[in-house]
Amino acid sequence: MGKSPLPFMTMTDLQRQSLQTPMTVLALNGSLRAGSFNGHALAAAEILAPHGMSMEFSCCTGIPLFNEDEERLGIPPVVELLGDRIRSANGLVIASPEYNFSISGVLKNTIDWLSRLPSRPLKGKPVAILSATAGAFGGARHQYELRKVLLGLDALVLQRPEVLIGNCRAKFDENGNLTDAATQQAIASAMQAFAAWISLLESGSSAVTTDAATHIALAV
Numbered sequence: 001m002g003k004s005p006l007p008f009m010t011m012t013d014l015q016r017q018s019l020q021t022p023m024t025v026l027a028l029n030g031s032l033r034a035g036s037f038n039g040h041a042l043a044a045a046e047i048l049a050p051h052g053m054s055m056e057f058s059c060c061t062g063i064p065l066f067n068e069d070e071e072r073l074g075i076p077p078v079v080e081l082l083g084d085r086i087r088s089a090n091g092l093v094i095a096s097p098e099y100n101f102s103i104s105g106v107l108k109n110t111i112d113w114l115s116r117l118p119s120r121p122l123k124g125k126p127v128a129i130l131s132a133t134a135g136a137f138g139g140a141r142h143q144y145e146l147r148k149v150l151l152g153l154d155a156l157v158l159q160r161p162e163v164l165i166g167n168c169r170a171k172f173d174e175n176g177n178l179t180d181a182a183t184q185q186a187i188a189s190a191m192q193a194f195a196a197w198i199s200l201l202e203s204g205s206s207a208v209t210t211d212a213a214t215h216i217a218l219a220v
């Protein structure tokens with residue numbers, strides 16, 4: 001995907017920071033739809049991310065419905081591949097619509113498969129969440145359910161800033177370019193915070209966080 005600037009914004013105004021250490025982030029879309037607004041949001045995130053953060057793109061296409069009988073025959077290669085890509089990335093950005101106040105079925109199905117990989121690709125993985133929805137709440141209800149699921153898998157989810165893109169049809173042009181200045185700023189801030197979150201965790205804090213969570217679970 002090209003790095004051409006969005007047509008409406010100046011990079012100077014958005015003050016994209018430069019990272020001291022380059023990092024790669026995998027972007028996962030929880031919508032299978034061609035022309036997905038969440039896909040457009042991820043494309044905007046690539047443009048708005050700090051210099052030095054490169055983004056790779058993935059999706060849930062081709063992931064079969066989870067079935068323990070199938071699992072006993074072997075984890076599908078498409079799931080293994082996604083797990084490998086998550087493991088080798090510094091972080092994971094998930095953008096997904098809200099379906100009926102909850103997580104999209106394909107995204108939950110994908111996470112269920114990923115949770116069965118012995119290598120546990122989401123454990124200790126820095127994750128950022130975006131959502132674009134037609135509704136006014138920007139997918140808030142889905143985001144809290146997704147956070148709960150990721151908590152159970154020991155992913156380390158960025159808390160703030162939350163990026164909730166409501167009324168998404170009004171915020172992108174017909175070519176999928178993000179045209180809403182406030183949303184551009186929100187995504188830019190989130191990607192900057194995500195880079196800082198990844199750096200913090202890679203400096204050694206992730207082990208502390210995960211161990212603390214384990215102690216709390218054992219103490220209860």
Ligand SMILES: Cc1cc2nc3c(=O)[nH]c(=O)nc-3n(C[C@H](O)[C@H](O)[C@H](O)COP(=O)(O)O)c2cc1C
Nearest residue numbers: 031033036037038039097098099100101133134135
């Ligand atoms: C089955 C279904 C359920 C939906 N439920 C919600 C919902 O609970 N809240 C909401 O804001 N939008 C809901 N929508 C509308 C989506 O936000 C909208 O279709 C959005 O564009 C989907 O994201 P995408 O463009 O990335 O595919 C729903 C759409 C579908 C197809």
